[in-house]
Amino acid sequence: xxxxxxxxxxxxxxxxxxxxxxxxxxxxxxxxxxxxxxxxxxxxxxxxxxxxxxxxxxxxxxxxxxxxxxxxxxxxxxxxxxxxxxxxxxxxxxxxxxxxxxxxxxxxxxxxxxxxxxxxxxxxxxxxxxxxxxxxxxxxxxxxxxxxxxxxxxxxxxxxxxxxxxxxxxxxxxxxxxxxxxxxxxxxxxxxxxxxxxxxxxxxxxxxxxxxxxxxxxxxxxxxxxxxxxxxxxxxxxxxxxxxxxxxxxxxxxxxxxxxxxxxxxxxxxxxxxxxxxxxxxxxxxxxxxxxxxxxxxxxxxxxxxxxxxxxxxxxxxxxxxxxxxxxxxxx
Numbered sequence: 001x002x003x004x005x006x007x008x009x010x011x012x013x014x015x016x017x018x019x020x021x022x023x024x025x026x027x028x029x030x031x032x033x034x035x036x037x038x039x040x041x042x043x044x045x046x047x048x049x050x051x052x053x054x055x056x057x058x059x060x061x062x063x064x065x066x067x068x069x070x071x072x073x074x075x076x077x078x079x080x081x082x083x084x085x086x087x088x089x090x091x092x093x094x095x096x097x098x099x100x101x102x103x104x105x106x107x108x109x110x111x112x113x114x115x116x117x118x119x120x121x122x123x124x125x126x127x128x129x130x131x132x133x134x135x136x137x138x139x140x141x142x143x144x145x146x147x148x149x150x151x152x153x154x155x156x157x158x159x160x161x162x163x164x165x166x167x168x169x170x171x172x173x174x175x176x177x178x179x180x181x182x183x184x185x186x187x188x189x190x191x192x193x194x195x196x197x198x199x200x201x202x203x204x205x206x207x208x209x210x211x212x213x214x215x216x217x218x219x220x221x222x223x224x225x226x227x228x229x230x231x232x233x234x235x236x237x238x239x240x241x242x243x244x245x246x247x248x249x250x251x252x253x254x255x256x257x258x259x260x261x262x263x264x265x266x267x268x269x270x271x272x273x274x275x276x277x278x279x280x281x282x283x284x285x286x287x288x289x290x291x292x293x294x295x296x297x298x299x300x301x302x303x304x305x306x307x308x309x310x311x312x313x314x315x316x317x318x319x320x321x322x323x324x325x326x327x328x329x330x331x332x
Contacts, residue, residue: 050154160190
């Protein structure tokens, strides 16, 4: 057997990066799983590979098939990249509100891309329902990332074991936001099996429902909005069913923005806002529990896809977000 492989073989096994300044300020080891180093550039490569290989094993994907998915971008990118490596075409349905860099990248990668108005899940014109209907009408394979539990199984089989091995079993807590729920659920299931004392924490942006679900048992809280893309869930997906977390935090966009700007200026990490929300959750847990913790979170993707928004002073000013706030201002 050849010792060399295609890019689909190289999804996962990403390093843990110590976030130096935040670790020093909290007295904890704040560690980020560098998912932007996956071939497609995000944590969603894991779900994409897991969904594709599961569909192949079950005979739902055959050579030359088309994969269709409704996505905020990163899962579509992962499906397109890994799909190319395995001989599949991709049709991506994406809300027109997503960063233009992601939409352009999908087209450059060779996906056919349909932009649609952003609609809530209950609306038949929601991008996920459009993707499902395409699959039904054209005989395509619908990846169904939100309710296909091959998503969370991918994280149970890879992300969780990697974190356990990389920390030598010393991990005290895992923090993640929710898009589909696959990352949080699959990783949590594995880590809790190894050590039930590992704390599992959901970091949720304003306007999403998971903080309310994990805290109050309902999804009815309507408390604002967030500019974060790819996270912020309003319903309990099948990937989240049966998952228990130890606590959930509401994270403000400004706190996440301050963190990603500090990491860029001082530590050379160029990250998107979902990573900032994850890190903010890890920092909050560290400050609540005190020094000596080893806390792992997910660095979901890089900032390259958000330059026209998160790294655009005019756009930020319109959102009333300040990229120059010092880190200490959010830690009081």
